[in-house]
Amino acid sequence: MNKQYLMLLFIVLIASCKQKDKERKITSNPNKITFEVNEGTEFLLTAFNLAVEKEMSDEYKPCETSYVKRLNDYFAEYKEHPFLKYIFDEVNSGTDFSSVGLVITNLETMELNSDIDIELIKRKIYTNDINNFRKLAADFYRVTKFNSFFKSNKEYYATSNSKIKRQVEAENLLGKIQEFYQDDRDGLEFKVFVELTNNSESQAVDFYDNYNPNIRAITLGNFCDLSSESKPQNEVLDIENYQGVFCHEISHLYTTSIFLDKYIGDVEDFRVLFDDKLTKLQIKDRVDHMIIRPLQAVLTKRIFNDLAGSNFYKKQPNSIEKNIYLLFSEYKPNGNKTFESYYKEAIKIIRNKG
Secondary structure (H helix, E strand, O other), X not given: OHHHHHHHHHHHHXXXXXXXXXXHHHHOOOOEEEEEXXXXXXXXXXXXXXXXXXXXXXXXXXXXXXXXXXXXXXXXXXXXXXXXXXXXXXXXXXXXXXHHHHHEEEOOOOEEOOOOOHHHHHHHHOOOOHHHHHHHHHXXXXXXXXXXXXXXXXXXXXXXXXXXXXXXXXXXXXXXXHHHHOOOOOOOEEEEEEEOOXXXXXXXXXXXXXXXXXXXXXXXXXXXXOOOOOOHHHOOOOHHHOHHHXXXXXXXXXXXXXXHHHHHOOHHHHHHHOOOOOOHHHHHHHHHHHHHHHHHHHHHHHHHOOOXXXXXXXXXXXXXXXXXXXXXXXXXXXXXXXXXXXXHHHHHHHHOOO
């Protein structure tokens, strides 16, 4: 009788645990990838492109699209505005400049998020006179009725992002990368701020959400080989052009924010590998990317069967990054060794100079 009672109690407890686990999964905050054309970044990137269009080399000019044509027609009468002259005279980095749009809390007044280090913003807009920047930018925003232009193109923005959103979901990209790293955290977010007139580079926005380690944000460009040639593929983003970018940047969520500080130790130990003038923060970033780049090559091969990164390392002579690539090539999720143990070994390889 006692044995039967204990067996029944055991079954009830197991069922209860399964139900609680099921409830936890349902109510947990799921990880996600989001795509957005942000009005702040689009405003600053538009102003930048207009200001430097005569000086910009063809390889970096926006890809020829119906949107670019509408944009050029709409803003043609505003090309002598003082804000554009300010950009031409003061700003020398388009991708850094546009990311400041993510910390503008009010575009009509150009009020900046007070939580963000103002010195960082000054470096990105290349001025100590924040008030002058705000005054000129606010006037350009008002005079051009930029908000009306932005709203009138929302359907185009949604269409341009629709294909890549479907591809990311169909590929279960975030789930596959999370499985690779054997990380069971939830509440992680990869935010993609699409810049349809950026034919230069995609870039991480580390300061987004006040350096929240559970969020990785990037500005994503729209790239083409020949900017003056109008092609249907210029109008809609395709994951094929961004496989490496996604694997690289999402990997930061699962490695940099967890393991880098834990295992890097004294940053000065790595100075001998780099320019002696680098700051400790810059050295830390270099070490971080000596691990992330080989991981990108491994992931793009396993998820997308893209061999470009793998072939690059295989053809290299003996190097630190090649040895790290070979190390991670041996890693198997759910294998006998955890990813963390491989990461720890990668740090040792860098510390020992290969």
